[in-house]
Amino acid sequence: MRFLVLLFLLCLSGLSFAQHQGHVDFTKAKVRIMVNPFEKEVMGSVDYSFIVKNKTDSVFLDAKNMQLSSVELNGKKVKFINNQKTLSIYKKLKAGETYELSIDFKAKPKQTVYFVDWDSITMKLRTGISHHQMGRGVAEKSDAQVWTQGQGKYTSHWLPSLDDMTEKIEFDISIVVDNNYKVIANGKLKENVSYGVVDEWVYDMKQPMSSYLLAFVIGNFNKVDIVSTSGIPIELYYSPKDSLKVEPTYRYTKQIFDFMESEIGVPYPWQNYKQVPVRDFLYAGMENTSTTIFSDSYVIDSIGFVDKNFVNVNAHELAHQWFGDMVTEEDSKHHWLHEGFATYYAYLAEKAIFGDDHYYWKLYESAIQLDALTRKGNGEALTNPKASSLTFYEKGAWALHMLKEEVGDKAFKSGVKNYLLKHQFKSVRIKDFIIEIEQASDADLSDFKMIWLNGTDFPFEKAKENLKTSNRALSDFFELQWELTTSSTDNETIIKKYWNRTTATKFKEAVVATYYKSLSVAFIKEILNENDLKVRQAFTVASEKIPPELQVDFESLLEDESYITIESVLYKLWVHFPENRVANLEQTKHVLGLPNKNVRLLWLTLATLTKGYEEDKKQEYLKELQHYTNPEYNFEIRQTTFQYLNDIFGLTDDNLKDLANASLHHSWQFKKFARNLLDKLMEDNNYKKRISLLLKSLNTEEQRYINNKLNLE
Numbered sequence: 001m002r003f004l005v006l007l008f009l010l011c012l013s014g015l016s017f018a019q020h021q022g023h024v025d026f027t028k029a030k031v032r033i034m035v036n037p038f039e040k041e042v043m044g045s046v047d048y049s050f051i052v053k054n055k056t057d058s059v060f061l062d063a064k065n066m067q068l069s070s071v072e073l074n075g076k077k078v079k080f081i082n083n084q085k086t087l088s089i090y091k092k093l094k095a096g097e098t099y100e101l102s103i104d105f106k107a108k109p110k111q112t113v114y115f116v117d118w119d120s121i122t123m124k125l126r127t128g129i130s131h132h133q134m135g136r137g138v139a140e141k142s143d144a145q146v147w148t149q150g151q152g153k154y155t156s157h158w159l160p161s162l163d164d165m166t167e168k169i170e171f172d173i174s175i176v177v178d179n180n181y182k183v184i185a186n187g188k189l190k191e192n193v194s195y196g197v198v199d200e201w202v203y204d205m206k207q208p209m210s211s212y213l214l215a216f217v218i219g220n221f222n223k224v225d226i227v228s229t230s231g232i233p234i235e236l237y238y239s240p241k242d243s244l245k246v247e248p249t250y251r252y253t254k255q256i257f258d259f260m261e262s263e264i265g266v267p268y269p270w271q272n273y274k275q276v277p278v279r280d281f282l283y284a285g286m287e288n289t290s291t292t293i294f295s296d297s298y299v300i301d302s303i304g305f306v307d308k309n310f311v312n313v314n315a316h317e318l319a320h321q322w323f324g325d326m327v328t329e330e331d332s333k334h335h336w337l338h339e340g341f342a343t344y345y346a347y348l349a350e351k352a353i354f355g356d357d358h359y360y361w362k363l364y365e366s367a368i369q370l371d372a373l374t375r376k377g378n379g380e381a382l383t384n385p386k387a388s389s390l391t392f393y394e395k396g397a398w399a400l401h402m403l404k405e406e407v408g409d410k411a412f413k414s415g416v417k418n419y420l421l422k423h424q425f426k427s428v429r430i431k432d433f434i435i436e437i438e439q440a441s442d443a444d445l446s447d448f449k450m451i452w453l454n455g456t457d458f459p460f461e462k463a464k465e466n467l468k469t470s471n472r473a474l475s476d477f478f479e480l481q482w483e484l485t486t487s488s489t490d491n492e493t494i495i496k497k498y499w500n501r502t503t504a505t506k507f508k509e510a511v512v513a514t515y516y517k518s519l520s521v522a523f524i525k526e527i528l529n530e531n532d533l534k535v536r537q538a539f540t541v542a543s544e545k546i547p548p549e550l551q552v553d554f555e556s557l558l559e560d561e562s563y564i565t566i567e568s569v570l571y572k573l574w575v576h577f578p579e580n581r582v583a584n585l586e587q588t589k590h591v592l593g594l595p596n597k598n599v600r601l602l603w604l605t606l607a608t609l610t611k612g613y614e615e616d617k618k619q620e621y622l623k624e625l626q627h628y629t630n631p632e633y634n635f636e637i638r639q640t641t642f643q644y645l646n647d648i649f650g651l652t653d654d655n656l657k658d659l660a661n662a663s664l665h666h667s668w669q670f671k672k673f674a675r676n677l678l679d680k681l682m683e684d685n686n687y688k689k690r691i692s693l694l695l696k697s698l699n700t701e702e703q704r705y706i707n708n709k710l711n712l713e
Contacts, residue, residue, distance in 0.1 A: 023056035024093070026162060027208070029169050033159070034176040034198075035218060037118045037146050042158045043106035048169075055095045062156035062163045063087040063105065070104040087160055103160050112157040114666050116279045117144040117632060119699075143239065143632070144181075145219035147278045147293055149286055150212040161211040165328055166427040168208035176200045177218050184237060185216040186289050188271040205289070206271055208425050210328050215288035217276045224250070228257045233272040238299065242277075248305045249298060250275070256315045256349050260322075263348060265417040269326045269424065273318070280635050280667055285313045287320030287342070297595045297636060304594050306533060307564045311353065315346035322420060330427045332385035336453070337428055339389070340382065340396015347397060360471035361506040363401060366394035367467070370458035379456040383430065398463060399452040403437065405466060406448060411441035473504035480511070491518035499527075505534050512538040521549045528553045533560060540568040546576045558584065563593040567602055574606050581610045596636035601628065605644045622649065629658040635670040638662060642677060651681070656691055660702045682709060 026048055033044030050059070064085060071080045073091060081088040093099065148155075153163035162169070175183045176198050183201035186209070193200045221237045224246055228234060234257060236250045253275075261268055270290040277296035285294035294317065298310040323341035351359035369390060373379055380387040382396055404412040415437035423432055430453065438445055451459055467474045480498045484491055495515060499508065512519075512527070512535060519527075528536055528550075536557055541564070546554050557569040566588060573584050585607055593599030604625040608618050626649075628641040642659065645651050651659065659681075662674035681687040692710055695703055 021060065021162075021164075023054045024050045024052050024059055026050040026167060026169050029161075029171045031159065031171060031173040032176075033174070035113075035146055035216075037115050037144065037218070039108070040113075040115045040118070041106060041108050042113060045102060045104045046160060048101040048103075049098060050101065051098050052093045052095050055093060057092050058088060058090050059093065059099075059101070060086050060088045061103075061160040062153075063160040064157045065107065065110070066160065067106045068103060068160075069106070070102070072102040074100050075102075105160055107158050109157040111666075112150060112154040113146065113148050114280075115144075115146050118146075119631070143220070143241075143279065145217065145278055147217045147219075147276075147281070148215045148288075149282050149293070150214060150288070151282075151286070152212050155211045155214050159211075159214070161214070163211070165210045165212060166330055168210060168328070168425055168427075170208045171205050171211075171214055172203065173205075173214070173216070174200055174202045175216055175218070180220070181218050182221050183216060183218050184221070184235075184274055184276050184291060186214060186291050204271075207269060209289040209325060213287070213289040213325055215286070215291050215293060217278060217291075217293060219278070221276065226254055228254060228261070228268070230258075230261055230267060232257070232268050235272065235274040237274065237276040239277070239296070242296075242299050245299050245301050248300055248302045249277070249310055250314070251305065251309070252311055252353050253314060255353060256311070256318060259349050259352050260315070260318055260345065263345065263413075264319075264322055264420070265413055266322060266326075266420045266424075268321065270321060273321070275314070275317075280665075282667060285317040287317045287324055289325045290321070292317040297634065299595060303561045304563055306537075306562045308594060312346050312350060315349035316342045319345035319349075326425060327420060327423045327428045328426075330429050333383055334428065334430050335385065335387070335392050336382045336396045336399070337430060337433060339392040340400060343393045344397040344400040347401075356471060357473050357504050357506045360467055360474055361510075363398065363463075364467055364474055366398065367458070367460060367463045370395055370398070371460040374457045374460070379458055381456050382453045384456075395452075395458060398458075399448075402452060402462070402466065403445075403448060406445075407437060407441035407443050411443070412437065415440035473502060473507040476502055476504075477507055477510055484515075491515065492520055492523060495519070496523065505532055508532065508535045509538045513542050516542040521547055524550060525553055528556075533562060533565075536560060537562050537565045537568075540565050540572070543572070546572055551577055551580075555580070555584070558587055563591070563599055566591060567593060567598045570599070570606070571602060574610075581606070582613045585610060585613055595634070596640065597628070598640070601625065601637070601640050601644060605648060609648070625649075626652055626655055629655045629662075631658065631661050635662070635665060635667050639670055639673055642674070646677060646681075651687075653690065653694060656681075656687075657694055657697060660691075660694070660698050660706055663705055664701055678706075678709065 028049040030047040031044065033042055035042055062085070063082065066082070066084070068080065068082050068087060071078055071087070071089065073089065078089055078091055087103070148158070152165065155161045156163050171186060173185050173187070175185060177183055179194060179197060179199045185201065185203040187203040187205035190202045190204045193202070220240060222240055222243065223238070224236045226234045226236065234253065236246065236253065238246050238249070257268070257273070272290060274291045276291065276293050277299050278293055279296055281293065281295040283295070284298070285292055294310070294313060298308070298313060300309060319342040320338065323345070324338040327337070329335055329337050347359055347362055350362070373390060380391040382391060382399060384391070418440060419433050419436040422436065434445055434449065464478065468478055476498050480494065483494050487494060495511060495518065499511065516539065524539065528539065537560070540557055554569055554573060557565055560566065570584060570588055574581050585603065588599065588603055591599045591603070604621050607613055608622045608625065625641060626645065629638050629645070638658070642655070645655060659674055659678055662670060663678055665671045665674065682691065691706060695706060698706065
């Protein structure tokens with residue numbers, strides 16, 4: 001009964017959006033939708049307001065694969081054409097008039113809206129167990145979510161809207177869902193109204209934005225509320241099971257927010273700011289207006305913070321609220337104005353938190369990558385609309401770093417501020433930014449544009465010289481490199497000279513990673529005894545073999561508060577010192593590791609393989625490992641587990657069914673991995689036969705894909 005009521009209310013729901021065109025200007029949209037995750041549907045209505053700038057006889061919206069039940073113009077039904085790509089309305093429209101366009105629609109989006117972990121709930125519904133009977137406990141246990149990812153031009157898959165990034169609209173959105181779940185969306189929550197088994201979440205926006213930045217998340221979340229120094233409400237969401245990880249996950253968030261407002265010099269442009277972690281997200285994060293969605297692989301504990309933390313992504317997505325959301329690129333030729341700026345300001349935020357060394361070594365590491373791209377003949381201009389992420393992000397950040405160096409901090413900040421205020425809530429081109437910097441600095445930036453914006457080669461020597469004069473640790477490292485290639489003195493003596501005159505962890509990490517093989521056992525012992533967590537970690541990653549004299553020293557690394565260190569050391573000790581396998585496994589028995597369970601998956605594999613270790617529990621450990629291919633786990637866990645099983649133990653029938661499921665996953669990287677593994681397995685006649693016998697137990701889409709594979713053989 002509950003499910004039927006939900007569907008009924010879904011049918012009554014509404015939604016609103018529009019797309020840009022030359023003769024009309026869409027200004028406001030009132031969207032009301034209901035999301036039915038059990039059928040993976042979005043339905044509702046949208047009411048648009050638009051002004052006719054020049055008389056015209058047509059107006060259109062982007063609407064991908066939608067059913068449109070009603071279209072009205074100024075309250076009267078109007079004829080329309082729906083070709084499953086575009087909604088076109090042909091009507092004489094008068095210049096200077098404001099019109100109201102209302103649309104009722106339904107969509108089953110194949111992309112942009114992602115329904116995570118709903119299949120098991122849907123199966124129970126179809127076998128006679130109502131959602132009401134399952135209750136909140138089952139929903140939370142399933143960790144089911146719905147989230148969006150518009151990325152440029154894809155919102156039209158779930159809402160009739162405008163795929164043109166230059167079209168700015170003030171969106172108000174209302175979403176009706178089952179009351180077991182919360183909704184987070186753009187803007188400020190005005191009200192949450194209960195209609196019995198469903199709730200309506202009403203969000204209000206005050207400023208216009210591009211439709212690709214419209215977003216929502218549905219799921220089981222709690223939140224922590226904080227406030228910036230300027231008074232902006234900041235909402236930090238988390239899954240109830242992750243309550244102990246809130247602090248390390250969101251560590252420095254207020255500091256980052258306050259830094260951005262101060263450094264950029266323009267107040268945060270939206271009513272509030274929300275951050276929401278979701279399962280199996282397509283990227284690290286996405287800067288939807290006022291509502292950043294990010295991968296829950298960044299939801300970590302304090303130990304994990306050392307290895308992989310949210311700080312950079314946190315700062316990057318926040319910077320986009322100005323650079324990308326407040327001012328939006330006219331087209332991809334100007335993509336630097338989004339990604340280069342967000343990368344640069346994130347680096348500056350990290351500099352404020354972690355210090356100068358962190359900042360300059362990050363720039364150095366990106367310079368190495370960009371130089372390698374140039375050496376391969378693959379260098380790209382920042383004005384190239386098809387440039388790689390490495391170019392837009394890292395070369396873009398370098399361009400801004402060097403621009404500030406050239407014009408000075410005061411002129412740079414003044415130019416940035418003028419650029420944002422002059423073009424706020426509008427579309428921009430690169431020349432709009434350059435004009436403001438030139439005016440603020442009274443400088444001719446012709447050479448800068450030629451080298452950093454239009455040039456394809458990365459000017460590595462210029463970058464290196466800048467780093468050398470800016471950071472003592474990097475200057476020492478460059479001198480060390482030079483001396484090692486020109487001096488007849490043995491390498492360790494030279495390294496020790498530089499090592500003993502610095503306390504810079506980044507310098508020492510780089511030395512270990514680059515020159516590990518030049519170091520004696522005695523010197524390595526000295527270094528490990530310094531107890532610098534990151535330097536010790538650098539040894540674990542760099543070392544290929546562990547000399548017997550360093551066994552005890554490396555075993556001490558199992559106690560370091562770093563999951564990457566523990567994973568690396570456990571494996572290397574297991575390989576090189578089999579006599580101590582039992583003791584090392586016992587010591588790490590209860591360590592799970594990062595959100596991808598890196599330590600636990602390795603531990604289960606090694607525990608199952610180790611003779612004489614808990615023989616009575618080996619099947620239990622193997623079954624636990626095999627279970628991690630299940631869709632209830634994130635794709636990083638599943639992929640690592642598939643690799644371990646395929647390389648060592650083989651795949652069970654349940655694993656093969658999970659692999660078929662993975663071959664249709666929304667993450668293209670994971671999907672590609674799964675399909676490649678399936679192709680490899682099908683080369684084995686035994687696996688091929690087993691897979692064909694499992695067809696009936698797969699869902700329709702999985703059957704179709706596997707049948708196609710079998711027929712191609």
